[in-house]
Amino acid sequence: MSGTYLGMPAFPVAAKEAVGNETLRGNLRHATHTIRDKRARAVAELADWDLLREAGKQIKDRTLRHLDRYLLQLEESVTAAGGVVHWAADAEEANRIVADLVKATGEREVVKVKSMATQEIGLNEALAAEGIAAYETDLAELIVQLGEDRPSHILVPAIHRNRGEIREIFRDRMGEWGRAAPDGLSDTPAELAEAARLHLREKFLRAKVGVSGANFMVAETGTLVVVESEGNGRMCLTLPETLISVVGIEKVVPSWRDLEVFLQTLPRSSTAERMNPYTSMWTGTHDSDGPRNFHLVLLDNGRTDTLADEVGRQALRCIRCSACLNVCPVYERAGGHAYGSVYPGPIGAILSPQLRGTRSEIDASLPYASSLCGACYEVCPVAIDIPEVLVHLRERVADQGGKGHRLEKAMMKAAGWVLDHPGVLAAGERAASRTRALHPSKPPGAGAWTDARELPELPPEPFRDWWKKNRGNDRKDSGT
Amino acid sequence: MSDAKVTVTGPGTGSRERMLARIRAAVADAPEAPEPARDYLDTHTADSGVVDLLAENLADYRALVHRTDGAGLPALVGRLLTERGARTVLVPPGLPAPWLAAVPDAVARIEDDPRATAGELDTVDSVVTGCALAIAETGTLVLDGSPDQGRRRITLIPDHHICVVRVPDQVVASVPRAMPRIVPTRALTWISGPSATSDIELDRVEGVHGPRTLEVILVTE
Numbered sequence: 001m002s003g004t005y006l007g008m009p010a011f012p013v014a015a016k017e018a019v020g021n022e023t024l025r026g027n028l029r030h031a032t033h034t035i036r037d038k039r040a041r042a043v044a045e046l047a048d049w050d051l052l053r054e055a056g057k058q059i060k061d062r063t064l065r066h067l068d069r070y071l072l073q074l075e076e077s078v079t080a081a082g083g084v085v086h087w088a089a090d091a092e093e094a095n096r097i098v099a100d101l102v103k104a105t106g107e108r109e110v111v112k113v114k115s116m117a118t119q120e121i122g123l124n125e126a127l128a129a130e131g132i133a134a135y136e137t138d139l140a141e142l143i144v145q146l147g148e149d150r151p152s153h154i155l156v157p158a159i160h161r162n163r164g165e166i167r168e169i170f171r172d173r174m175g176e177w178g179r180a181a182p183d184g185l186s187d188t189p190a191e192l193a194e195a196a197r198l199h200l201r202e203k204f205l206r207a208k209v210g211v212s213g214a215n216f217m218v219a220e221t222g223t224l225v226v227v228e229s230e231g232n233g234r235m236c237l238t239l240p241e242t243l244i245s246v247v248g249i250e251k252v253v254p255s256w257r258d259l260e261v262f263l264q265t266l267p268r269s270s271t272a273e274r275m276n277p278y279t280s281m282w283t284g285t286h287d288s289d290g291p292r293n294f295h296l297v298l299l300d301n302g303r304t305d306t307l308a309d310e311v312g313r314q315a316l317r318c319i320r321c322s323a324c325l326n327v328c329p330v331y332e333r334a335g336g337h338a339y340g341s342v343y344p345g346p347i348g349a350i351l352s353p354q355l356r357g358t359r360s361e362i363d364a365s366l367p368y369a370s371s372l373c374g375a376c377y378e379v380c381p382v383a384i385d386i387p388e389v390l391v392h393l394r395e396r397v398a399d400q401g402g403k404g405h406r407l408e409k410a411m412m413k414a415a416g417w418v419l420d421h422p423g424v425l426a427a428g429e430r431a432a433s434r435t436r437a438l439h440p441s442k443p444p445g446a447g448a449w450t451d452a453r454e455l456p457e458l459p460p461e462p463f464r465d466w467w468k469k470n471r472g473n474d475r476k477d478s479g480t
Numbered sequence: 481m482s483d484a485k486v487t488v489t490g491p492g493t494g495s496r497e498r499m500l501a502r503i504r505a506a507v508a509d510a511p512e513a514p515e516p517a518r519d520y521l522d523t524h525t526a527d528s529g530v531v532d533l534l535a536e537n538l539a540d541y542r543a544l545v546h547r548t549d550g551a552g553l554p555a556l557v558g559r560l561l562t563e564r565g566a567r568t569v570l571v572p573p574g575l576p577a578p579w580l581a582a583v584p585d586a587v588a589r590i591e592d593d594p595r596a597t598a599g600e601l602d603t604v605d606s607v608v609t610g611c612a613l614a615i616a617e618t619g620t621l622v623l624d625g626s627p628d629q630g631r632r633r634i635t636l637i638p639d640h641h642i643c644v645v646r647v648p649d650q651v652v653a654s655v656p657r658a659m660p661r662i663v664p665t666r667a668l669t670w671i672s673g674p675s676a677t678s679d680i681e682l683d684r685v686e687g688v689h690g691p692r693t694l695e696v697i698l699v700t701e
Binding site: 027030031034035045046047048051052054055058059061062064065066067068071072081087088089093137138139140143156158162163166189190192193196197200201204205206218221222223229230231232234235238239249256257258259260261263264267271273274275276277278279280281282283286288289290298300304305307308310313 | 494502506636658665672679
């Protein structure tokens, strides 16, 4: 995964800074608790929630098991409907395909629907390097883009900003990107939204190229689906002459009917609504309605590596609802930026290290960015066992070694040998008891793990010696 | 298996072949996944209650809901446009003529013209359409580009959308009941209440980009 936050410190460092920011913590706490409570009510309306969740899991698992077949079927359906399908193995290739497609239109700007996949590959930056301006049109993404900031939540990317901060960003920055904010802009959400409407409408109405992601792609029909609230998605999907959709290969579902499961579980899990205000579905191109050219870029970028991991592959079931973020006690305090990736929270902690590998400091730290409380698994609408994957990834990180892990591995190896040799163990225990007044209260080592843990006090005499002395006769009698 | 890296080299192996090969290698040892169980409910609502539930859920998401019969429809459409102060109304090519029979002459009718620019559409006040289907449990209108609904953009750019739903024929209880009645390959727009955002401190604000006012007329025929 490229285009991510290069040089990000490991999670504990970034989180420590975030936890000290009281405004951020206040904003996050309010937001996550509000969405979490609403979600619980929306889910409670459906008596068959558990069955829908299981069906969603099974549909995704079946799709992943035969991903090659469904992608080929999708390619055929989209092509038959007048679209063009491109395959991109990594971020660089996807960015190059999109840049070339934009250049071929002769245009130098594109309007964008909020898309995790294009954020993941750093598309905006790659287009900028080619002299193409990419305008984010989702209100929150606009706030992030104008503020030269990074998104901190999958669903509400500017959740870390309050209204006062947003007003300042609009007032100071809008003019540089297009229509300036009106004079005397207040900080009421309605006025701020109106300023965004005017600023962006100017861009929508002249746009010739739109770039999107998709929530689902239906192999059987070639239909792409985008769910959204604001209508900026509809603008980008229908007004331009050329539409380019960049979509992760895991977003395919086999049949039209499969959507009936996800269109019930996704809105309720994400915005806690019965249904999001707008859902757009298109199949290739449509006569005199919408774009005349449609390109679908199928993105791998680490997904096939993830698919190869038998425990970790379940992360590819994710439908990006963000319910796991809103219930996570760690996310609530650390905020989205600490995760150093476009995918924050519990899902980010298992997805990013799989897509990018665990070699960097931040990626190696992410599997530990959790208390393993399991709340994320409870709310996940496709039943991803996030704690299970976290533990699995911790094992992978520990296996690959590194500062703390080398010491830990050496200690474990030594302990293993001692436990295999009872005589050595008994001698060691006796020695330990005799010298117990000299023992430190914490384990040796400089890591956070040792700092946070106390060693148990040793008894004056090893248990086995005590047993021999006091119950030795019983033992003989029992003949064992 | 967990760190398997599959590399295919040689001529004629583009990313398409490489990705497909990697997928096949990745799942080669994976257990077969069964056909998904579809034992979830087909509906959560009794048939007798679907129209009321639709009205309730539309209103809950701040659409303005009106009810009338075939005879009362033209006057109601006329009244809603007048109350809105609309000077222009967009008309999809196949909108039944009687629906607009009582619209005052002061409200200019504009036929949807594929050559019209988005900027020209932006000057129009209101649009009146039918729909393909409505889903009661979610308060959703489904538009599929049929002649009484028109191109997707005409229900997007004007700030005021009046949508007529024929009840009970066009109303289904649930999403699972809607799917078989929708043609997937049409250009589809599902609308559940007016455009909305909650991006600023989670305060819901209507209409960032789409129509800020959605009026739904439930008409018994």
